[in-house]
Amino acid sequence: MSDLTWVVPLPVVLPLFAAGLALALWRHGRAQGVISVVALTASLAASVVLLVAADDATLVLDVGGWSAPVGISLVADRLSTLMLTVSFAVTLAVLVYSLAQGVEDGDAETPVAIFHPTYLVLTAGVANAFLSGDLFNLYVGFEILLAASYVLLTLGGTGERIRAGTIYVLVSLVSSVIFLTAIAVAYAATGTVNLAQLALRLPEIDPGIQLVLQLLLLIAFGIKAAIFPMSAWLPDSYPTAPAPVTAVFAGLLTKVGVYAVIRTQTLLFPDGRLDDLLLGAALATMVVGILGAVAQNDIKRLVSFTLVSHIGYMIFGIALSSDAGLSSAIFYVTHHITVQTALFLVVGLMERRGGSTSLDELGGLAKIAPVLAVLFFVPAMNLAGIPPMSGFLGKTGLLQAGVAAGTWPATLLVVGSVTTSLLTLYAIVKAWNKAFWQAAPVELPAVRLPAGMVGPAVALVALGVSITVVAGPLFGYTERAAAMLRDPDQYVASVLPDGARGEGLSDDVALAPSDTDPQDDR
Amino acid sequence: MIDTSPSLALVLVVGVLVAVGVYLLLERSLSRVVLGVILLGNGVNVLFLVAGGAAGGAPIIGLTDESEMSDPLPQAMVLTAIVITLGMTAFLLAMAYRSWQINAHDEVQDDLEDRRVARRAAADQAAFADADTEQTTTLDEDAAEVRDETGEPDGAASGAAGPDGRVPR
Numbered sequence: 001m002s003d004l005t006w007v008v009p010l011p012v013v014l015p016l017f018a019a020g021l022a023l024a025l026w027r028h029g030r031a032q033g034v035i036s037v038v039a040l041t042a043s044l045a046a047s048v049v050l051l052v053a054a055d056d057a058t059l060v061l062d063v064g065g066w067s068a069p070v071g072i073s074l075v076a077d078r079l080s081t082l083m084l085t086v087s088f089a090v091t092l093a094v095l096v097y098s099l100a101q102g103v104e105d106g107d108a109e110t111p112v113a114i115f116h117p118t119y120l121v122l123t124a125g126v127a128n129a130f131l132s133g134d135l136f137n138l139y140v141g142f143e144i145l146l147a148a149s150y151v152l153l154t155l156g157g158t159g160e161r162i163r164a165g166t167i168y169v170l171v172s173l174v175s176s177v178i179f180l181t182a183i184a185v186a187y188a189a190t191g192t193v194n195l196a197q198l199a200l201r202l203p204e205i206d207p208g209i210q211l212v213l214q215l216l217l218l219i220a221f222g223i224k225a226a227i228f229p230m231s232a233w234l235p236d237s238y239p240t241a242p243a244p245v246t247a248v249f250a251g252l253l254t255k256v257g258v259y260a261v262i263r264t265q266t267l268l269f270p271d272g273r274l275d276d277l278l279l280g281a282a283l284a285t286m287v288v289g290i291l292g293a294v295a296q297n298d299i300k301r302l303v304s305f306t307l308v309s310h311i312g313y314m315i316f317g318i319a320l321s322s323d324a325g326l327s328s329a330i331f332y333v334t335h336h337i338t339v340q341t342a343l344f345l346v347v348g349l350m351e352r353r354g355g356s357t358s359l360d361e362l363g364g365l366a367k368i369a370p371v372l373a374v375l376f377f378v379p380a381m382n383l384a385g386i387p388p389m390s391g392f393l394g395k396t397g398l399l400q401a402g403v404a405a406g407t408w409p410a411t412l413l414v415v416g417s418v419t420t421s422l423l424t425l426y427a428i429v430k431a432w433n434k435a436f437w438q439a440a441p442v443e444l445p446a447v448r449l450p451a452g453m454v455g456p457a458v459a460l461v462a463l464g465v466s467i468t469v470v471a472g473p474l475f476g477y478t479e480r481a482a483a484m485l486r487d488p489d490q491y492v493a494s495v496l497p498d499g500a501r502g503e504g505l506s507d508d509v510a511l512a513p514s515d516t517d518p519q520d521d522r
Numbered sequence: 523m524i525d526t527s528p529s530l531a532l533v534l535v536v537g538v539l540v541a542v543g544v545y546l547l548l549e550r551s552l553s554r555v556v557l558g559v560i561l562l563g564n565g566v567n568v569l570f571l572v573a574g575g576a577a578g579g580a581p582i583i584g585l586t587d588e589s590e591m592s593d594p595l596p597q598a599m600v601l602t603a604i605v606i607t608l609g610m611t612a613f614l615l616a617m618a619y620r621s622w623q624i625n626a627h628d629e630v631q632d633d634l635e636d637r638r639v640a641r642r643a644a645a646d647q648a649a650f651a652d653a654d655t656e657q658t659t660t661l662d663e664d665a666a667e668v669r670d671e672t673g674e675p676d677g678a679a680s681g682a683a684g685p686d687g688r689v690p691r
Contacts, residue, residue, distance in 0.1 A: 136599055143606045150613055159624045162617055163631045166552060169617065170630065173559055173610060174547070180566045180603055187596060188573035236633040295639050 004053045008061040008074050010046040011084055011127035014039050019120035032116040033099050039120060040095055043127070044088040051081040055477065058484075058494040060133065067501045068133065069194030075133035075495060078481035079330060083130045083259055086334050089463060090251045090341045091123050093456040097345055098244035100452025114151065122148035122248070129256050133495055135183050135193040138260060142179065142224070146172050149253060152245045153237065160240050168237035175223035182216035189213065196495035199267050199488050214269045218261065218278075225257025227315060228285040231308045235292065238307075239300035239357070243348025246300065250307050251341030255333055258314050265318055266326070266485040278319035279409045286312030286420040293427040299347055300357045302431055306383060306424055307340055313420075316413050317398050320405050327482035328397030331475055335382075335390040335467055342379040342460035349457060350376065350435060353447055359431060363440030371454065373436050378461050380432065384425040390467040395421060397475070528572040536572065539565030552618040552628040556611060563607040570596045570603070 018039030022032045053059060059076040062068055076084075098115070125145030132138040150172075154165035187193055189209050190201040202210055219230070226234040234254070238246050265278075289309025296302040314336070317329025347357065353369050354362040366373040382389040395417060402414040467474065484490050539561050546558025574596030579586030581594040618628040 136602075140602065140606075147606075147609060147613070150610075154617065157620050162621050162624060166617055166621065166630050167633070169610070169614060170547070170555060170559075173614075176606075177559075177562050177566055180563075181569065183599070184566065184569045184573045184596075187570070187599075193595075193599075232633075236636065295643070296635075297639075298635065301635060 004049065005059050005061045007046050007049050007053070008059050008076050008131065009063070011043045011050075011088065012074075012124050012131060014043045014046070015120040015124035015127065019117040019124065022120060023117040026113040026117075029102070029113070032113075033102075036095055036116045036120055037092070037099070040088060040092045040123065043123070044085070044092055047081060047084040047088050050076045051085045054078050054081040055480070058491070060494050068495050069192050069197045070501075072137050073133035073194070073196075073495055074131040074137075075195075075491070076131055077491065077494075078477065078484060079259070079262065080130045082330065082334060082477065082481065083255070084127060086337050087126055087130070087252055087255075088123065090337055090460065091119075091126075091248060093460045093463075094244045094248045094251075094341065094345065095119065097247075097348075097453050097456040098242075100450050100456075101244065101348075103452065104450050115155065118148045118151045119248075121145075122152065122252075126252050126256055130259060133195055135186060135195060135198065139176070139179055139183060142256070142260075143176060145253065145256065146176065149249060153241045153249070155242060155245065164237040164240040167233055171223060171233040175220050178216060178223070179220035182213060182220055185209070185213050185216060194495075195263070195267055196492045199492050200496075202268055210269065211273065214264075214274060217264050217268075218274065221257045221260040221264070222281070223257075225254050225261060225315075226285075226308050226311055227281050228288050228308070228312075231285060231289065231311075234308055235296075235301050235304040238304045239298065243344065243351060246304075247341045247344035247348065250304070250344050251337045254307065254311055255337055258311065258318075258333055261315070262318055262326070262329070262485065267488050267491055270486070270488055272321040275319045275321050276409055278315055279413055282312045282315035282319055283413050283416045284312075285309065285315065286416055290420045290423040290427065294423060294430075296427075297359050298357050299350065299359055299362070299431050299435060300344075302359075302427060303340075303343055303347055306427065309420055309424065310336055310340075310383070313395070313398060313417065316417065317401065320401050320410060322401055322405060323479065323482050323486055324397070324404060325401035326485060327475065327478040328394060328401050330478040330481055331390075331397060331471075332394035334474065334478075335394045335464070338460060338464045338467060339379045339382045339391065342457060342464055343376075343383060345457040345460060346372070346375045346379065349449055349453060352453070353449055354435070354440075354444055355447070359434040361441065362435040362444075363438050364436070364444070366436040368444065368446075369449070372449070375454075375457055375461055376436065377432065379464055380428045382464055384428050385421045386425070388468060390464065390471060393468065393471050393475075529576075532568060532572050536565050536569045539568065550629050552614070552621060552630055555630060556614045556618065559614065560607065560611055563603065567600045567603055570600045 018035050022035045025031045025035070050059065054076050055078060058078075060068075061074045061076075063072045063074060065071075098119075102115075122145050125141050125143070125148060127141075128144060129138055129141030132141050150165065150169050153168055154161045183193055186198060189205045190198055192198055192201065202213075223230040223233075238249055241249065265272075286309050289305050289307075289312060293302050293305035293309060296305060310332075314329050314332050317325045317327075317332060320326070349372055350362065350365065351357050353372060354365060356362060378389075382391045385391040385395045399414050399417060402410045402417070543558045543560075543562030543565055546554050547562065549555055549558065574593035576592075578590045578592035581591040621628045
């Protein structure tokens with residue numbers, strides 16, 4: 001394998017540098033747009049290169065030449081690179097959408113000067129979280145993306161956004177504090193925060209401490225991923241942001257939490273002690289989320305609740321602790337990022353065309369905007385799991401894995417999944433009915449939808465449909481990813497080739513691990 | 523073998539800071555919540571120092587004996603956490619000030635749409651108005667309109683027009 005490790009930090013470094021450049025050029029909106037698009041396209045290309053390369057062997061970069069665990073390492077394995085590729089594709093589409101919206105609105109709505117640097121910092125944080133091989137670097141990645149998301153959520157400083165933003169910031173701060181506590185506990189117990197070394201050392205410490213650590217990490221990531229009962233903040237805060245911002249949040253931020261759950265559950269706690277708890281949480285998330293969606297009258301809140309509900313599907317796949325379950329969960333994450341972002345972009349278009357997001361005021365959109373009707377219908381049916389689309393394929397995979405598991409909690413969840421799918425269909429059809437088929441109570445003013453905004457929505461919907469077309473190879477990839485994840489020794493072997501140190505400088509600096517106890521070994 | 527048992531004083535400090543921080547976090551005014559966030563963050567930072575083992579000399583080779591060095595890694599992590607908390611606190615204060623400008627108070631407010639849905643659910647009303655969920659006639663009026671085989675003229679019993687103006691035939 002040719003040494004492609006130099007590509008590993010690019011998805012983090014390129015957006016960060018571009019953010020600095022965009023901030024320096026804050027008076028030139030056009031230049032900012034060009035910088036953002038170029039940076040994200042280059043990062044997407046780097047992610048695709050990593051995606052192909054990681055299928056052969058995991059790529060590990062020891063940052064600064066300091067060997068892991070003395071230094072920080074970035075690890076690009078199959079799961080990370082798949083998440084990276086889908087995330088960058090989605091962020092690029094949303095960026096083009098928001099550029100077109102900025103051009104159309106004449107910068108009246110959003111202060112574009114801060115939008116581009118913050119957006120790029122957000123993508124850099126997401127990439128750092130996906131690539132991190134270190135628990136503390138994961139925390140830093142989370143904080144980067146959270147700080148950027150605080151700014152993006154409260155863009156413009158209007159009353160409604162400040163109200164919702166306060167809730168979001170405080171809940172995220174609590175999750176960060178819990179994550180930090182978990183890192184402190186991990187360091188106190190094992191003397192390291194490097195994921196590979198933690199995987200080696202955790203089986204040796206007291207099982208009670210392991211459980212405490214697992215629970216702390218699950219709560220911290222659960223708040224971020226909006227798992228019930230820690231999901232109430234999401235429908236409260238996400239719908240108030242500008243439409244492209246909500247789209248990016250819905251597509252990315254919760255999935256970073258799900259990624260962190262997958263990584264820690266498979267690598268650090270492979271014995272599956274909390275699987276029943278996770279199954280219960282998954283069922284509750286699915287059912288409570290979709291019942292919330294059914295009760296909503298605002299289409300943005302409705303889609304936010306379906307977002308919460310479908311996180312339950314991914315946790316279901318993870319909690320099954322089987323190759324099939326994990327593979328279907330990863331497939332579902334890939335599908336859901338694309339479809340949810342596409343749906344939020346289309347809802348933004350609906351808000352623009354109809355002037356409101358309340359289902360009481362929208363109506364008759366199918367007649368006056370038939371393209372919009374198709375753009376809504378396809379991802380909505382995809383979300384509801386109608387064959388032959390990727391939602392159906394993902395759900396079938398999860399149901400098959402659940403049935404194969406055979407235990408009564410898994411069977412209960414299979415029943416719950418099908419019920420949630422039907423309720424999602426009900427909520428979606430209700431929204432479709434009211435917004436597109438029924439007549440509007442008041443005649444809607446004619447608003448032009450610019451091609452720059454419709455284009456990215458079409459591209460994302462097409463990407464969602466294309467996942468159906470490439471579902472075979474994609475499922476093959478996720479199965480290989482799942483098989484590798486369920487075997488933690490492979491991860492440890494790629495980061496620490498000799499079981500103690502990575503490649504790079506360290507032997508002169510730190511003591512050899514064989515002579516001393518773990519507390520000295522840094 | 524290094525003695526890794528933490529000092530009781532530090533553990534008590536962590537406990538007090540976290541407890542006070544959580545208490546303030548549950549307040550309504552955002553300024554108090556910010557104070558709670560700061561205290562909570564600092565409590566966790568001290569927890570990191572506890573996790574790092576006993577205090578010692580500066581961890582520089584040649585300056586301190588290797589068995590008496592303090593652990594530099596938790597100190598580095600605490601520095602990062604302090605800086606992150608600094609940025610977040612500044613942002614929260616700016617938000618509190620903005621809320622003050624807009625609302626003349628800085629209270630953390632509830633989710634209004636959620637309240638509205640819950641209120642309507644408690645009153646057993648539909649969450650939304652719809653063409654086919656509106657109840658315009660009662661069951662008796664509907665029954666009076668329906669033809670039956672008793673031979674009586676419909677509506678003879680009630681004799682009144684329905685609320686939509688139609689007189690039942």
